[in-house]
């Protein structure tokens with residue numbers, strides 16, 4: 001199918017693109033919300049696909065960055081606002097938008113693109129792969145008690161919306177992209193995130209023993225029984241970050257101490273969060289789901305592969321196949337401290353989407369071999385590749401966009 005006509009939208013067209021996107025998600029599109037999300041529509045980064053002269057689909061990308069193994073922080077386009085008019089789907093609008101967007105990302109010198117997918121079957125064909133996972137946990141508040149050994153210290157205070165708008169971005173910046181997979185949050189991101197919160201959303205800040213703010217939580221209560229006699233208040237934790245385990249544990253301790261609630265549900269948490277280890281009864285931390293979180297696209301494969309670090313192991317020649325951006329295809333010799341294109345016979349072959357899953361260290365090469373996602377030409381390379389790509393920590397993004 002021929003690509004549709006795709007072009008960057010003028011500022012005056014951004015509002016229409018937003019409407020189209022919200023409609024594609026079956027969500028309301030209130031005028032009073034536009035002001036708070038307009039900052040996400042960055043000039044030049046808003047694309048429209050036109051079918052017979054009419055806007056049929058759209059996508060935007062936010063200028064962001066992401067921490068990769070070894071601590072380097074790489075520019076990364078945060079792709080969002082993807083929608084195609086329901087009466088124009090399956091005519092290639094998304095494909096055309098993806099083609100143009102990835103070309104733009106590459107031209108801007110951003111080696112990576114990333115997104116959260118509404119459906120898991122859409123983006124692999126464009127070279128995206130699941131790079132981080134997250135979990136939802138549900139705790140019975142009355143039976144969840146922190147152990148005395150859980151790291152504590154400092155104090156937690158509630159802050160009003162105005163203070164939260166100033167403090168939370170500062171604290172997030174201070175925490176820094178200290179973990180592989182964490183991404184930067186722009187001013188536009190914060191404005192739209194905080195504006196989307198409901199009236200009953202509460203912000204609380206943790207400060208350490210020296211009084212330095214080092215963590216925050218945003219939560220809201222779902223109240224089903226206004227007589228308070230049936231224990232049906234659930235607290236939903238929307239965003240919780242801390243610089244140190246003591247800040248995170250301190251915030252959990254605060255949540256567990258909130259009167260009149262009987263359940264705490266926290267979404268988008270790290271799969272390796274230490275919560276179970278902090279509780280006297282670890283079964284009270286019920287993991288209700290683990291799912292794909294951040295999808296990554298290596299847009300400039302040599303630049304991305306060179307930017308991360310590798311474990312000690314013999315070099316491996318990895319063939320990368322990238323049908324959507326064929327300029328990335330080739331044999332890469334990967335060794336600690338050096339990644340280069342080479343003409344050697346490949347020991348392993350991988351699609352660029354599966355490479356994205358390896359890239360931040362969320363899955364082992366041998367697991368992808370077992371899953372049939374890596375082809376093995378030299379079996380001795382599998383263990384070496386496992387050691388090269390292994391990382392000490394599980395990646396976590398922790399930011400919706």
Ligand SMILES: CC(C)(COP(=O)(O)OP(=O)(O)OC[C@H]1O[C@@H](n2cnc3c(N)ncnc32)[C@H](O)[C@@H]1OP(=O)(O)O)[C@@H](O)C(=O)NCCC(=O)NCCS
Nearest residue numbers: 024025082083084089090091092093094095116117118121
């Ligand atoms: C998802 C969406 C953007 C796809 O747009 P589209 O213009 O229909 O996609 P295209 O016609 O370019 O399809 C490209 C390919 O993806 C496939 N595809 C697209 N959407 C798909 C879906 N939801 N499920 C399965 N396959 C899908 C197409 O079949 C086609 O496959 P092919 O490469 O084998 O030909 C559109 O369906 C939509 O707006 N959905 C609702 C909003 C949404 O989910 N947005 C994404 C937010 S992350």
